[in-house]
């Protein structure tokens with residue numbers, strides 16, 4: 001690598017690690033090791049499958065798949081065996097079990113979808129959380145799946161078919177202009193927003209920070225603000241909107257929510273009643289910004305073996 005480009009990479013690495021230190025309140029060495037973990041997968045039992053959950057778990061035991069229960073999700077397990085033990089088995093291919101990072105199990109759990117609910121998933125592809133929502137309600141909900149990138153709908157449709165999901169609608173509207181296209185009100189909305197994806201970075205790879213930059217974080221922040229404002233308009237009074245990202249950056253997490261709280265008096269934040277590994281409250285201060293105190297109810301997940309870095313926030317619209 002030419003010297004100047006090496007210096008540029010080193011500077012980026014220092015900048016990224018300094019931010020991690022401040023966001024997670026850890027020392028530099030810890031920040032580095034938190035982002036050098038080889039993440040392990042978890043597995044969710046698909047309650048829409050034609051077999052009972054007990055039979056699916058038994059099939060996994062029979063196939064010597066080693067599982068560890070997840071205390072806050074009775075239908076999911078950390079996978080102690082190799083991922084291929086499930087991904088290459090009929091368990092996955094016939095839609096009995098879905099492989100996910102455990103952090104991705106948090107937003108549907110925070111939504112707490114109820115039978116009969118009208119539910120919108122704004123950024124649905126490839127469909128991991130949509131199929132979880134459908135599984136939690138036994139397909140007894142009016143599920144509207146949207147993703148702004150039309151090319152990703154093909155994969156979403158595959159997941160829908162493979163995991164027995166029965167959506168009402170599948171659309172490709174841009175999240176920042178939702179109300180131009182949708183005039184329905186929803187009981188629950190998931191905005192699992194497009195983000196800079198810091199949760200998926202592994203600093204053991206030399207080019208891990210190739211695409212990382214503050215400019216990119218700010219670009220996503222603007223998109224997330226717009227999508228959140230639009231999605232909130234489609235929430236019925238009393239309804240719940242869950243906002244999530246797989247990134248640490250407060251500009252992409254606390255900032256869009258703080259802005260919503262300032263412009264929408266009907267919005268308030270609620271705590272989540274379960275505590276995944278690595279959970280900590282959202283920030284009420286970042287650099288020179290002060291955020292609404294309610295952001296303490298948000299949940300940021302620090303990386304660990306089964307959890308990628310993540311952020312989740314539960315927003316209610318008052319009646």
Ligand SMILES: C[S@@+](CC[C@H](N)C(=O)[O-])C[C@H]1O[C@@H](n2cnc3c(N)ncnc32)[C@H](O)[C@@H]1O
Pocket residue numbers: 104122123124125126127128129130146147148149152173174175176192193194195223
């Ligand atoms: C984090 S991924 C969603 C993952 C998905 N919820 C799941 O669990 O499988 C973000 C998604 O946002 C979509 N997206 C990007 N820009 C968008 C926009 N302007 N409006 C709506 N969706 C968008 C991307 O295509 C991508 O599928």
